Amino acid sequence: MKHITNAESPSGARQGRRVVVTGVGAISPLGLGGEALWEGLLEGRCGIRPLAAPEFAGHPVRIAGTVPVDPLDLLPKPQARRMNRAALFAVLAAREAWQDAGFAAEGTTASGLDPERVGVCVGTIIGGAPVLVDGDRRxxxxxxxxxxxxxxxxxxxSQAASQISLDLRVTGEARTVVSACASGTEAIGQAIDRIRYGHVDVALAGGAEAAVTPEIMAAFAAMRALSARNDEPEAASRPFAKDRTGFVNAEGAGLLVLEAEEHALARGARIYCEAAGWGLSADAHHIAAPDPTGGGVAVALRRAIADADGSPADVVHVNAHATATVEGDLAEAAALHTVFGDGEGTVPVPVTALKGNLGHLQGAAGGVEAVAAALTLHHGTIPPTLGCDDLDDAIPLDVVRTVPRPLPGHGDLVLSNSFGFGGHNAVLALRRG
Known part of the structure; x- marks a missing residue:
């Protein structure tokens, strides 16, 4: 196949093949599978729980968004023992996404695919660092x-990407993205481009993380970044709320199957939506704090819209990063107001934030939230934001709360935001299929 050059059109959109989403998979604090994630979001359920293990005793923060099943019980033991916890999550989410896309459980060859034309791209932050900590203890x-x-x-x-490659016999490429909490979204963006420009025809892309450990919890607590509502875990994560007190650490994985549109149509695949574009930027502001003006985030938003060959008027919904930190939520709101606002009024685009249900899945956040964004387009329904009972007066956003809301009929783009320590900003743009 002749590779398409990485050229930009006058409108700013990149030229190349159209990319679509044909499969979704997730394992999250709301349970195993994309259906459990979606139903939990619509029903307003919370997956944040107490950390009762003895190693968390004495910690100032003893709550987290933990996966309610043991991944070691869901894979053959000889295989599972060779994986870190994040890789276990990644393989389980990838298997679901792969089969959801209509491919055979046995992998690429059984699915009639050339394994060299399939890729993997996974974002993570910590990866297998807990394994190293355990080795040090031993x-x-x-x-x-x-x-x-x-x-x-x-x-x-890179173990999450390599284990998916091993499990599904993917030989085209297995890539890893590490860009703080923007990792999962950036991994999806990179996979979009690999398909656009002819490097592969199909890709599994998203994020995986398993960083609910005593060491990581202690580190985040020392930064005063975590909510310490130990006595009310289901009310601890409060995105955009006036009384928010910090984020809640969480774990899980979310993967999309991305596919060249002509490839998907040729095999009669079900299409959730188009993976229309993505945008990156860097704040260059602080090692941990966001730029309070939201300037860098606004650049990433505009780049994602332009990459999708769209305009701000085409955006019907934003799945916000909104970790429930005071500074982070304000910076994101400022960026959204810059891009979509009209004078001093409320930004008219409906916004939702899922970390009230899930906590903050770190490098997996973008992957799981991309699954939710794809399902939002597919079902035409915006999940409500859990925990935002009293919206901060300084946040001029139309935050979807209490009950789900139908997706507006005008326009066709949904954005999913992810931002990370050090000023990493990534935005994914999905379009109605």
Missing amino acids: LRDRGVRAVPPLTAPMTVP
């Missing part, structure tokens, strides 16, 4: 011989 407590022989390959952040 070394200190019991000596060199106590360190497991697979500690090194289970530690690398």
Whole structure:
């Protein structure tokens, strides 16, 4: 196949093949599967729970968004023992997305695909760092011989992508993106381009994370970034709310199957929506805090819209990053007001934030929220924002609250935002299929 050059049209949209979403998969604090995620969001359920394990005793924060099933029970033990927890989540979400797209569970060859024309791209932050921490404990407590022989390959952040590749026999490419909490969204964007320009025809893309550990929880607590509502975990994550007190750490994975449109149509695939574009920017402001003006975020929003060959008027919904930190929510609201606002009034685009249900899945947040955004377009329904009982007066947004809302009929773009420490900003643009 002749590769299409990476050229931009005068309108700003990149030229190349149209990319569509044909499968979704997720494992999250709301349960196993994309259906559990979607139903939980519509019903306003919360997956944030107490951390009762002894290693969290004495911690100032003892709540997190934890997956309610043990992934070790869902895969063959010889296979599962070779994976870190994030990779386990990634493989489970990838398997669901793969079969949801209509492919055979056995992988690429059984699906009639050329495995060299299929790729994987997964975002993560911590990856297998908890495995390294465990190895260090064993070394200190019991000596060199106590360190497991697979500690090194289970530690690398790329293990999630490589394990999906192994599980589904994908040989085209297995890529990893590490850009703080923007990782999952950026991974999807990179996969879109790999299909657009002819490198692969199909890709599994999203994010996976398993960072609910005593060390990570202690580190975030030391930053005073976490909500410490230990006595009311289901009310701890409060995006855009006046009384928000910080984010809630969480774990899970979310994957999309992306496919060249002509490839999907040739096999009669069901299409959720178009993966129309994406945008990146960097704040260059602070090691952890966002630019309070939202300037960098506004650049990423505009780039995603332009990459989708659209305009702000085409956007009918924004799935916000909204971690429930004071500074982060204000910066995102300022950016949305810059791009979509009209004078001093409320931004007219309906916005929702899912971290009240899920907590903050770190590098997996963009993947899981992209699954939700694709399902929002597919079903024509916007899930409500849990925890925002009293909207901050300084946030001029139309936040969908209390009950789901029909997706507006005008326009056709939905944006999904992800931002991370160090000023990483990534925005995904999806279009009605």
